[in-house]
Amino acid sequence: MIKFVDVSKTYPNGVKALRGVNLEVKDGEFVGIIGLSGAGKSTLLRSINKMISITSGKLYIDDIEISSIRGKELRMLRRSIGMIFQSFNLVKRMSVYNNVLTGRVAYHPTFKTVFGLFPKEDKLMALESLDTMGILEKAFTRADQLSGGQQQRVALARALTQKPKLILADEPVASLDPITTVQVMDDFARINRDFGITVIANMHHVDLALKYATRIIGIKDGEVVFDGKSKEITDEKLVQIYGRSLRHDEVLGE
Amino acid sequence: MRAAELALKRKPKRWVINLVFVGATVAAMVYSFAGSTINWTRVRTIGISLRVMMEGFADLQWDFFFGTGIFRFEEGVIYLTLVTLAVAFIGTFMGAVLAIPFGFLASHNIVGKRVARIGEAILVIIRVFPEIVLALILLKGFGMNALTGVMTIGIHSIGMLGKLFAEAIDNMDKSPLEALDAVGANAWQKIRYGIIPQVAADVSSITLYRLDINVRSATVLGIIGAGGLGASLILAADSWSWNILGTILLAIVIMVLTVDAISSYLRGKLV
Amino acid sequence: MSKFTLTNGKTIVKPFNKIWIIVACVALLLYLFSRFIPFDPTFIKLDQLKVILEKMFTPKGNRTWNDYFMYIPKSLMRPLQETINMSFAGTIIGSLIAVPLAVLSAKNIVKTKFIYIPARFLMNLFRTIPAMILALIAVFFVGTGILSGIIAITLFTFGIMSKMLYEVIETIDMNPVEALESTGATKVESLRYAVMPQVLPMFVSYLIYIFEINVRASTILGYVGAGGIGTVIKDNILYNYDRVGASVLLMLVVILFVQMLSSFIRSKLQ
Numbered sequence A: 001m002i003k004f005v006d007v008s009k010t011y012p013n014g015v016k017a018l019r020g021v022n023l024e025v026k027d028g029e030f031v032g033i034i035g036l037s038g039a040g041k042s043t044l045l046r047s048i049n050k051m052i053s054i055t056s057g058k059l060y061i062d063d064i065e066i067s068s069i070r071g072k073e074l075r076m077l078r079r080s081i082g083m084i085f086q087s088f089n090l091v092k093r094m095s096v097y098n099n100v101l102t103g104r105v106a107y108h109p110t111f112k113t114v115f116g117l118f119p120k121e122d123k124l125m126a127l128e129s130l131d132t133m134g135i136l137e138k139a140f141t142r143a144d145q146l147s148g149g150q151q152q153r154v155a156l157a158r159a160l161t162q163k164p165k166l167i168l169a170d171e172p173v174a175s176l177d178p179i180t181t182v183q184v185m186d187d188f189a190r191i192n193r194d195f196g197i198t199v200i201a202n203m204h205h206v207d208l209a210l211k212y213a214t215r216i217i218g219i220k221d222g223e224v225v226f227d228g229k230s231k232e233i234t235d236e237k238l239v240q241i242y243g244r245s246l247r248h249d250e251v252l253g254e
Numbered sequence B: 001m002r003a004a005e006l007a008l009k010r011k012p013k014r015w016v017i018n019l020v021f022v023g024a025t026v027a028a029m030v031y032s033f034a035g036s037t038i039n040w041t042r043v044r045t046i047g048i049s050l051r052v053m054m055e056g057f058a059d060l061q062w063d064f065f066f067g068t069g070i071f072r073f074e075e076g077v078i079y080l081t082l083v084t085l086a087v088a089f090i091g092t093f094m095g096a097v098l099a100i101p102f103g104f105l106a107s108h109n110i111v112g113k114r115v116a117r118i119g120e121a122i123l124v125i126i127r128v129f130p131e132i133v134l135a136l137i138l139l140k141g142f143g144m145n146a147l148t149g150v151m152t153i154g155i156h157s158i159g160m161l162g163k164l165f166a167e168a169i170d171n172m173d174k175s176p177l178e179a180l181d182a183v184g185a186n187a188w189q190k191i192r193y194g195i196i197p198q199v200a201a202d203v204s205s206i207t208l209y210r211l212d213i214n215v216r217s218a219t220v221l222g223i224i225g226a227g228g229l230g231a232s233l234i235l236a237a238d239s240w241s242w243n244i245l246g247t248i249l250l251a252i253v254i255m256v257l258t259v260d261a262i263s264s265y266l267r268g269k270l271v
Numbered sequence C: 001m002s003k004f005t006l007t008n009g010k011t012i013v014k015p016f017n018k019i020w021i022i023v024a025c026v027a028l029l030l031y032l033f034s035r036f037i038p039f040d041p042t043f044i045k046l047d048q049l050k051v052i053l054e055k056m057f058t059p060k061g062n063r064t065w066n067d068y069f070m071y072i073p074k075s076l077m078r079p080l081q082e083t084i085n086m087s088f089a090g091t092i093i094g095s096l097i098a099v100p101l102a103v104l105s106a107k108n109i110v111k112t113k114f115i116y117i118p119a120r121f122l123m124n125l126f127r128t129i130p131a132m133i134l135a136l137i138a139v140f141f142v143g144t145g146i147l148s149g150i151i152a153i154t155l156f157t158f159g160i161m162s163k164m165l166y167e168v169i170e171t172i173d174m175n176p177v178e179a180l181e182s183t184g185a186t187k188v189e190s191l192r193y194a195v196m197p198q199v200l201p202m203f204v205s206y207l208i209y210i211f212e213i214n215v216r217a218s219t220i221l222g223y224v225g226a227g228g229i230g231t232v233i234k235d236n237i238l239y240n241y242d243r244v245g246a247s248v249l250l251m252l253v254v255i256l257f258v259q260m261l262s263s264f265i266r267s268k269l270q
Ligand SMILES: Nc1ncnc2c1ncn2[C@@H]1O[C@H](COP(=O)(O)OP(=O)(O)O)[C@@H](O)[C@H]1O
Pocket: A011, A012, A013, A015, A016, A017, A035, A036, A037, A038, A039, A040, A041, A042, A043, A044
């Protein structure tokens, strides 16, 4: 369970990216975060695994307040949270298998991982994640040989290999074409359903968010302006979140 | 589970290759050291050597540095540094001027593949000919003085400069040459209006880079008598006078860092 | 600056071309620096160049051509091996110790000024000093011989490699580093899995390139006592020009070979 209490974030340059956010996300939810570019979606997401630190308020993950944790505890937190990025963030020159195996590094001491000494269970775990994502046969090819959709699946496999209870996805399909987009979103839905992993995803396309997420959080200028079931979203609510009616590129269309 | 286990068996054994590679390198290293006759007494007294060096460095000879007191200005480090800089600067200039025809000669675009091969071969020979040996030869013709340094650097620089100039010429846009052909320009006119404006910036930048290298070379060439700081350096080194060596080293460090900074500033302006 | 008047009465001013300032500066520097170079035609003996070249590349006195060339396999193989050995050992050690300094100098990895600025200073200090002077100093510490050559080449390599490597590190894709950090990896683990795979090919390519430079440099390091072919050249420069010539010929062949091998391997790595 994730709980934001009056969370704010001010960047060193003075930009207030989050203003007094209060939220609670229960285990197993599929949350879609929508809002204009620059609204603070990425900041919200990244504060959960402390890729950025909040400047005020409290943030609890499973009742542990995370703003003071660091070092080993921080790494333990991060290894329990998978993260998916818009540009996949794979090591392009490395094999798919090694990329996925990096999901295990935080489980072992550094002096072992730097020499690539992973236990056999971990190696199998990495390959099973690839199997789950349907790309096991690509395991020993270089990551940059794969298509965008396949690369995002590798990233998902890397996240799954962490055995996470939560996956954060920052615009996971923004670099993909419409058909691949639907396939990757289906993968997210499947992971959420089959493994009970909580998914929180920022999405540019509102209709995708409405289709896949069970709950929508609308952000505007760092504030939560909508929080409810996907079904409850109306055109007026969208105007409220976006400050205007949707542009053509903000819906995927059918 | 089955699929994953089968896949694990398929995993390429990269570590075997890596191990062989690392093993071979380590073996070659051991071999390299094994061939060396190490002077253990000297190695054991490194501590003392270090102290001697530090004591010398703490006692820099400022009169020698500035060429004041018992030293004439022409004997001082400042003057010798200027001579070293002069050797590097004039040598680089000479090298750049001489490298231009070689650049054309080695450019596939201008003279065609056949001739360019010959041009390239000449440049390779110049490049790989050890600079200090060249200096030893030129010493006989130009005497034990800075002129030999200038000639050495001038000739030796042609090798690298000519090659890079040729690359700059080959990489430029060829369409202006066509346009000049169309207005009836001759070869010289094409060079003046079609090639020079395009390669001038690259050529200057390459030459400045070579100046960095040549400042270091000019120091070293002095060691065999080709002018500048090197001669005093080797004299001081023969008697291990660290106070004098330190004074000269200080000048070298300042000189090289300054030239590097100016040259990289100017190169930044050029792009 | 010049002004043009067209036939229809319009005027246009051509701005002053800055190139003339540059030309003037270069000319002035050439003039000032030329005053430090002695130029007395009566001392120039170009015929001597021909004499020495002849002495170098023909057998001396009653030696035969066979003597001239057999000197190479008979007496130069051991010095050549020393030259290659010290270049090899120095290149490997110098490149390896350059790695931590390059990492500490990279702004995208180490975000504190207090670390990367001193690191870069150290790096530049080593780059400043010519290899031959490093050899001179090394000879003071460990005596003449190949060990001082290895030390000189190690320090020289350390200077160039750390500079080249940190520049590569600063251009890498930082996205994988972010991904590694998000899985809870330590700094060292991110370096190992996100940075190293990106820079390793360039590192190897530089290593080979620097080895090539070092073979060339180490040829003459012997001149100050650091072993190898340079020692032979120094020992014979006064009386046996033909021995010097033979050494030079051997070095030309070796350097050409190393250069060809180096560009071949580097092109394979791309
Ligand atoms: N590292 C940063 N430093 C300063 N300002 C930032 C930084 N990251 C984001 N911002 C600013 O914070 C605001 C929110 O950014 P972000 O969370 O990335 O929005 P979104 O993901 O919704 O597009 C924007 O105004 C952005 O310019």
